[in-house]
Amino acid sequence: MKPASPLRSCLHHAAVLTAALLLTACAAPPAPPPAPTGGLAELMERPAERLLFEGIRAYDDGQYPQAEAALRKALEAGLRSGRDQASAHKLLAFITCTSERLAECETAFRAARAADPAFVLSRSEAGHPLWGPVYRKTLP
Numbered sequence: 001m002k003p004a005s006p007l008r009s010c011l012h013h014a015a016v017l018t019a020a021l022l023l024t025a026c027a028a029p030p031a032p033p034p035a036p037t038g039g040l041a042e043l044m045e046r047p048a049e050r051l052l053f054e055g056i057r058a059y060d061d062g063q064y065p066q067a068e069a070a071l072r073k074a075l076e077a078g079l080r081s082g083r084d085q086a087s088a089h090k091l092l093a094f095i096t097c098t099s100e101r102l103a104e105c106e107t108a109f110r111a112a113r114a115a116d117p118a119f120v121l122s123r124s125e126a127g128h129p130l131w132g133p134v135y136r137k138t139l140p
Contacts, residue, residue: 048077052084059091068095085115097131105131109138 055070071088079085093108109131112119126132 046080048074048079049084051077052079052088055088055091059095064095064098068092071095082116086112086119089115090119090121093134094131097134102134105134106138109135113138 051070051074055067055074058064058067058070071092075085075088079088089108089112093105093112096102096108097105120126121132121135126135
């Protein structure tokens with residue numbers, strides 16, 4: 001029997017290895033889909049998040065005293081997300097700045113950044129004549 005050439009032997013081994021890899025890949029089950037995150041209904045069952053929603057809605061409707069009360073209660077009730085905490089503090093900063101309570105406004109901006117280190121105002125928010133200068137004072 002004539003020995004196989006080194007090239008033929010190498011190609012045979014490569015084909016066997018490729019087939020084994022393909023079979024292994026085909027045998028592996030697909031990754032499970034990510035677990036669903038809670039929806040709005042689930043969030044609304046949590047008191048702090050419900051208060052945040054009410055505060056945002058009141059702010060959007062121009063009902064600033066009601067918004068401030070709801071946002072403060074949301075923070076006291078323990079919002080779970082740092083980003084939600086930052087949102088509440090941001091709106092409190094806007095409310096207190098427009099009410100000429102500048103020290104409270106500055107404190108709220110600092111609290112927003114403490115809750116979410118990635119917190120930043122949008123370009124238009126940062127350019128606002130009332131709270132923009134206070135916000136810029138709080139930048140690192």
